[in-house]
Amino acid sequence: MKTFLSLSGLAALGLLLALAACARGLKVPTAALTSTPTPEPLTRTFPGLTVHALHTGWVSVKEAHRTLGVADALRIPAILLDQRWTEWMPVYVFALVHAEGLWLVDTGLSEATLDFTDSACDPGNRFVYQNLLRFRFEPAQRVDRQLAALGVDLSNVRGVVFTHRHADHTDAFPQLPASATPYVGAGDWPAHDGALPCRWPSGRAPTLVENVGPAFGALPHSTALSSDGRLRVVPLNGHSPGHLGVMADLGDGQFALFAGDSTFSLEQVTSRTIAGISEVPPDARRSLDLIAAQLAHAPTFLLPSHDPASLERFGRGAVTAITP
Numbered sequence: 001m002k003t004f005l006s007l008s009g010l011a012a013l014g015l016l017l018a019l020a021a022c023a024r025g026l027k028v029p030t031a032a033l034t035s036t037p038t039p040e041p042l043t044r045t046f047p048g049l050t051v052h053a054l055h056t057g058w059v060s061v062k063e064a065h066r067t068l069g070v071a072d073a074l075r076i077p078a079i080l081l082d083q084r085w086t087e088w089m090p091v092y093v094f095a096l097v098h099a100e101g102l103w104l105v106d107t108g109l110s111e112a113t114l115d116f117t118d119s120a121c122d123p124g125n126r127f128v129y130q131n132l133l134r135f136r137f138e139p140a141q142r143v144d145r146q147l148a149a150l151g152v153d154l155s156n157v158r159g160v161v162f163t164h165r166h167a168d169h170t171d172a173f174p175q176l177p178a179s180a181t182p183y184v185g186a187g188d189w190p191a192h193d194g195a196l197p198c199r200w201p202s203g204r205a206p207t208l209v210e211n212v213g214p215a216f217g218a219l220p221h222s223t224a225l226s227s228d229g230r231l232r233v234v235p236l237n238g239h240s241p242g243h244l245g246v247m248a249d250l251g252d253g254q255f256a257l258f259a260g261d262s263t264f265s266l267e268q269v270t271s272r273t274i275a276g277i278s279e280v281p282p283d284a285r286r287s288l289d290l291i292a293a294q295l296a297h298a299p300t301f302l303l304p305s306h307d308p309a310s311l312e313r314f315g316r317g318a319v320t321a322i323t324p
């Protein structure tokens with residue numbers, strides 16, 4: 001089974017074990033978090049399409065996880081050695097309400113995300129999730145509860161596009177009805193580094209998305225979700241081998257690009273800085289090029305999973321502009 005650790009091999013495993021005590025001693029800014037109330041959903045309505053941005057929890061990672069500052073080959077040791085934690089970053093799930101039903105981009109956290117003490121998942125992943133990642137989550141943030149609070153009938157959830165299969169993007173999937181079709185990048189199935197196959201509900205085989213299909217905006221391939229083609233899955237590989245995004249045609253020439261973890265911010269796009277955790281660095285760089293091309297191609301709201309600044313721009317109707 002693949003784990004985060006499979007990347008680094010035995011040498012890095014030894015390094016990791018040597019650093020275990022150190023990692024356990026690191027602290028994230030919990031005091032700042034406790035004073036932060038859970039944000040209300042942000043809703044924007046376009047002709048024939050409503051977008052809810054749901055804040056499903058917080059994640060903190062090592063700075064070297066978020067930003068690659070070393071040679072590609074050293075990215076995993078750099079994460080292990082880094083003693084700097086990022087600020088608490090939001091984990092957004094996007095609910096796209098269309099006349100044909102509702103599609104989700106990821107599911108966000110659940111109670112399971114706070115509990116990696118069980119041995120259901122492989123030991124390598126358990127160590128990483130317990131020591132190299134931090135999560136915060138309140139029960140009311142779970143996606144099914146937020147949708148219910150918005151008056152959404154869960155039976156209207158047509159599908160869930162998993163940008164990738166890290167726990168903060170997948171753990172609430174069991175809370176969604178079995179009628180919701182899961183979409184997973186073909187390169188991410190049956191597993192990728194950090195994916196947790198043991199948490200995937202049995203009997204819910206995904207629709208696998210390949211890098212095929214017609215261009216959509218500046219993206220070279222796409223797979224339609226809605227029959228009118230306004231909602232499309234667009235491969236943005238690299239963070240994981242089969243990492244996906246979703247793009248929506250909002251009308252009036254505008255688009256929204258739900259980018260998952262292909263970038264953590266607009267600045268990473270403009271500077272072409274990939275994340276240290278990127279599983280396939282060359283593909284991750286290519287995806288940043290594609291995102292930049294889309295932003296230059298048409299007025300587009302860039303919406304990564306963990307970027308409050310992008311959501312703030314979306315809330316006030318400011319498309320994500322870049323200077324060529």
Ligand SMILES: [Zn+2]
Binds near residue numbers: 168169261305
């Ligand atoms: Zn993430």
